[in-house]
Each structure stands twice: as structure tokens, then as C-alpha cells.
Amino acid sequence: MPSVDFTLPHWLYWIGLIVFPILAMMLARRAQPEKRTYGLPLGYLILVTGGMLGLHRFYLRSLLGMVYLPVFLLILYANGEERTARNEFSNAINTVRQAERTIERETGRVATAESDLDKLRAAVDDTQDGTALQKRRAERALKRAEKAIATGGDRIAESEAALTQAQPVAKVAGAARAFWNSVARYSFFTILAFLAIDALMLPRLVASARAKADAEPEEPEMEIDEETAARAAELDPSARKADHEYAENWIDRLALFAGEFVSYWAVIAVFVYYYEVIVRYVFNAPTNWAHESMYLMFGMQYLIAGSYAMLTESHVRVDIFYAPLTKPRKAWVDLFTSIFFFIFAGTLLVTSYIFAMDAIAVPTGNSVVSEWARGNLGFFEMFGALTFGNWTDPNVRWGEISFNEWEIPLWPMKWMMVVGGLLLILQGVSKLSKDIRTIARGY
Structure with missing residues (x-):
């Protein structure tokens, strides 16, 4: 078999995680044809x-x-x-x-x-x-x-x-x-x-x-009568609720954007694992980067999508006592349990920031950034000491890197923990304001 010797460059990995979701969101928002065809x-x-x-x-x-x-x-x-x-x-x-x-x-x-x-x-x-x-x-x-x-x-x-x-x-x-x-x-x-x-x-x-396809007769679409739709909405009011209906402020819209953005990373995983299977079993050349790149990506996806899951109430919970309550009483319960939520989210944010700074403080080539992370240099001193070669030379890296052959920097993933914790706290603030408003209005 022809040999396949390809290692994903780090820059291409990061560009793919940023550019692909943007293109996917643009394609998803374009006008759809009335009749789908090949x-x-x-x-x-x-x-x-x-x-x-x-x-x-x-x-x-x-x-x-x-x-x-x-x-x-x-x-x-x-x-x-x-x-x-x-x-x-x-x-x-x-x-x-x-x-x-x-x-x-x-x-x-x-x-x-x-x-x-x-x-x-x-x-x-x-x-x-x-x-x-x-x-x-x-x-x-x-x-x-x-x-x-x-x-x-x-x-x-x-x-x-x-x-x-x-x-x-x-x-x-x-x-x-x-x-x-x-x-x-x-x-x-x-x-x-x-x-x-x-x-x-x-x-x-x-x-x-x-x-x-044009020659085949069209199948009639299934129609739901108003009585059935009303009964379904009564049994589960949120069953037909679209994501944009959850957004009431800029924090909610930010959470929706973050959740939609990282959701398209799952499509990247399909392509990457498909490539891994092909090169492993067809070309007898397994990669040293596919598995690591994807589990790091899924880790970031899990953290960033936390605020989206909280907004759309997608987290798993046992609501035997919570479900029958009226909306104001649910707001009182949410207000009380928010104490534990903010303890968790605040701990996540603080510890994530410590982990992220520690990851940058590891010197692996660019000691200027590492010296700043360790507190030996001021921010403007560090910024002034950086040169173009610090960013373009492949032999110069800074921050914690993985121990396998791919050697990708790990500090960006740890900073995504900070981003995820910050989004979660912001969404908690949004939820808290909604609960207070519901209690004040009484409905």
C-alpha cells in the first residue's frame, strides 16, 4: 500500500476548531430550498x-x-x-x-x-x-x-x-x-x-x-391537528421550544452562541476518526495525533457548552418534587439551590485560572511568557520583549505541552476551562435575575 505519513500541524488544528464552526453556522443560516433534492x-x-x-x-x-x-x-x-x-x-x-x-x-x-x-x-x-x-x-x-x-x-x-x-x-x-x-x-x-x-x-x-426524484410522487406531510398539539404542549411545555426562545438577555444569547459554536466540533470528530480508521486499517499507518486531538477537543466542548446546557435545562436532574411546583415556587427553589451552584462555579473558575497560569508558567522554549506567568516580569515588559520569532519559529514553544509525539501545547485547553467557568457564572447570574423577577411578579 502507498504510505501515509501525515501529522496534523498545531496551527491547522486551532484554525479548524475556529473556522469550521463559523462556516457551518453560516451554512446553517442560509435560506433553504422549498424542496430538498440531490x-x-x-x-x-x-x-x-x-x-x-x-x-x-x-x-x-x-x-x-x-x-x-x-x-x-x-x-x-x-x-x-x-x-x-x-x-x-x-x-x-x-x-x-x-x-x-x-x-x-x-x-x-x-x-x-x-x-x-x-x-x-x-x-x-x-x-x-x-x-x-x-x-x-x-x-x-x-x-x-x-x-x-x-x-x-x-x-x-x-x-x-x-x-x-x-x-x-x-x-x-x-x-x-x-x-x-x-x-x-x-x-x-x-x-x-x-x-x-x-x-x-x-x-x-x-x-x-x-x-x-422529480418523477416520483411526493409523499404527503404528516399534519398534527390543533387539539393534539395543545395536548402535547400541556404535557411537556418545553418539548417544542426552540433555542432562540430561551434568550432573554445578552448573557443568554452568548450561551446560545457558545453552545452552537462548539456543537459543530462533533462533525470534525467524525471526519478525524474516519481518517484514523482509513489510515489504520487500509494503509497500516495509525496516527499519533487523532485520538489526543479529539479527546482534548471534547474536553473543551464539554466545558464551553455548560452554560448552554444550563440555559436550555438540558442537564439531567431528578425533579419528582420540583416538576409539580408552580413557577414562583420553582423560582424560590432555584434561588436557594443557586448558593451551591455559585460555590461550584466559583471554585471551577478559580482553580481553572490557577491551572491555566501554571500551564503557561512551564518554560518550554519561550522563557519570556513563562517568566511573566511566574510573576518575574510585568505584562508590558513581557509584551515588549516578545519578538516575531517567538511566534513563528517551530522550535520555540511556551507553556505546558503533551508528552506524546504530537507535543501539542496544553495551555489553550486549560484556558478554555476558565472560559467555561466564566460562561457558567454569567449564566447563573442570568438565571438568578430571572428567578428574582419571577418571585417579584408572582408568575
Whole structure:
């Protein structure tokens, strides 16, 4: 298979987290056509992201997408067999190398011991008339030499047997590895050829799918009568409540914007994990950044979306006693429990700020920012000491970084904890003012 060696640059990661939600929000707010139909941009998007499975064909209701599936499954099977053969080849080669080193080492030791054997025997004979200590020393030296010869001979015999057994295995495994690698490669090239043909044909395919859709009779939309709608609203008043209906002030609108912004990060995760699956199982090249980038992103999403969840009452709660209460009594309960909320949110904000400043204080290249975070430099002194190279040189980083090969800075994630805590406190203030107003009005 062609090799895939791509590591997501840090700058592209941050730009993607900022730019993608903005573009998605713009697309979501554009005017929608009265009748939904097949779109060429969406067709090309599916071809790029899911074309290896023929999903663009299934999107257009073309059964020719089934042609892609056996080829793709063949790639997965061939890669699995190639990995098995590679492990067998690697183990066999390690055995061969270890056996060859053992034979080379022990052959020299045995030859040296055999060459000294006559001298050691003569030394033992010469000590017959000597002291007992000299005799014991000569006998021990002779025994060591004889043992080295015997042990070395056994090791050489074992290594030769292992070598004889491992060499054919390495040859067979190497041939199997090359074969399955070729199968996977040519299967991949086959899918690429299919995709190239479909990329050229896609405009005509979309036009044909639109014509078929226009020829089909439209299904009548299900209508809900007023009585049913009123009963549903009575059972669950917030069931049909849109997000914008929650906004009563600028804090609420900020929470709605933050929640919508980070919600589109889940779409990024779909693309990233799809890429990870493809490069891992199709190209045998797992990434070192996909998993870390996504769990860091989800951590930031969880914190920033807290105010949105509080505004739209999306948090899980047990409201056996709370639900039957009237609106003013609910406001009294919320007013009392807000004490515990502000203790939690304030603790989150303070500890997050400490964590964020500690993360910046870690010197990893740019000591100017770290010195400011540790309190050794003033803000304006730090700002004046920064140079353009502090921001553009890839060898200069500042703040805490991850310990894996990707080495992404962690301090931005910890500052998002501060942002999340601040949004949560602001939303708590908004909720508190609404409860006080409800109690004052009595409804």
C-alpha cells in the first residue's frame, strides 16, 4: 500500500476548531430550498470522505455502489494477512539474527578455550609438586575451559537448530507479506480508478438522480391537528421550544452562541476518526495525533457548552418534587439551590485560572511568557520583549505541552476551562435575575 505519513500541524488544528464552526453556522443560516433534492457539492463531499465504500453511489441510490464493497473488504483482508505475515517475518528474522550472533560469539569462545586446553592441562600436571592452592587454581581454570567448550557447543547446536527452523519461516513469511501487500495496493488502485471515473460522472449522476426524484410522487406531510398539539404542549411545555426562545438577555444569547459554536466540533470528530480508521486499517499507518486531538477537543466542548446546557435545562436532574411546583415556587427553589451552584462555579473558575497560569508558567522554549506567568516580569515588559520569532519559529514553544509525539501545547485547553467557568457564572447570574423577577411578579 502507498504510505501515509501525515501529522496534523498545531496551527491547522486551532484554525479548524475556529473556522469550521463559523462556516457551518453560516451554512446553517442560509435560506433553504422549498424542496430538498440531490446536491452536487454534497455528492463530491461524500465521494471524498466515503468514496472508498461507494457511499456517494448509495447517496444517489445507485446499486453500483456495491462494486466498491468487495474491493474494500479485500483491502482490509489483505492488510490483515500482511500484518500477520509481517509479525511472523519479524519474529523469524529476530530469531535468525540472534542465532547468528550466538554462533559467532560462541564459536570464538570455544576456539579460544580449545586452544588453551593443552596449556591448562600441562599447568595442572606442573602443579603436582606445588602447593595445594596452586593445584586448585589450575584445576578450576581447566574446569572452566572444559565447561565453556561444552556449554558453547550446546549453544551453537541450539542456535544452528533455531537457524535451520527460522530461515524457511522468514522466507515464506516474507513472500506472503509481499504478496498481500501487492493485493492491497492493486485493490486500492482499483478503487482510485473507480473514484476517478465517478468524479467525472458525478454531475450527470446527480442530474439523473434529481430527475428520478422529480418523477416520483411526493409523499404527503404528516399534519398534527390543533387539539393534539395543545395536548402535547400541556404535557411537556418545553418539548417544542426552540433555542432562540430561551434568550432573554445578552448573557443568554452568548450561551446560545457558545453552545452552537462548539456543537459543530462533533462533525470534525467524525471526519478525524474516519481518517484514523482509513489510515489504520487500509494503509497500516495509525496516527499519533487523532485520538489526543479529539479527546482534548471534547474536553473543551464539554466545558464551553455548560452554560448552554444550563440555559436550555438540558442537564439531567431528578425533579419528582420540583416538576409539580408552580413557577414562583420553582423560582424560590432555584434561588436557594443557586448558593451551591455559585460555590461550584466559583471554585471551577478559580482553580481553572490557577491551572491555566501554571500551564503557561512551564518554560518550554519561550522563557519570556513563562517568566511573566511566574510573576518575574510585568505584562508590558513581557509584551515588549516578545519578538516575531517567538511566534513563528517551530522550535520555540511556551507553556505546558503533551508528552506524546504530537507535543501539542496544553495551555489553550486549560484556558478554555476558565472560559467555561466564566460562561457558567454569567449564566447563573442570568438565571438568578430571572428567578428574582419571577418571585417579584408572582408568575
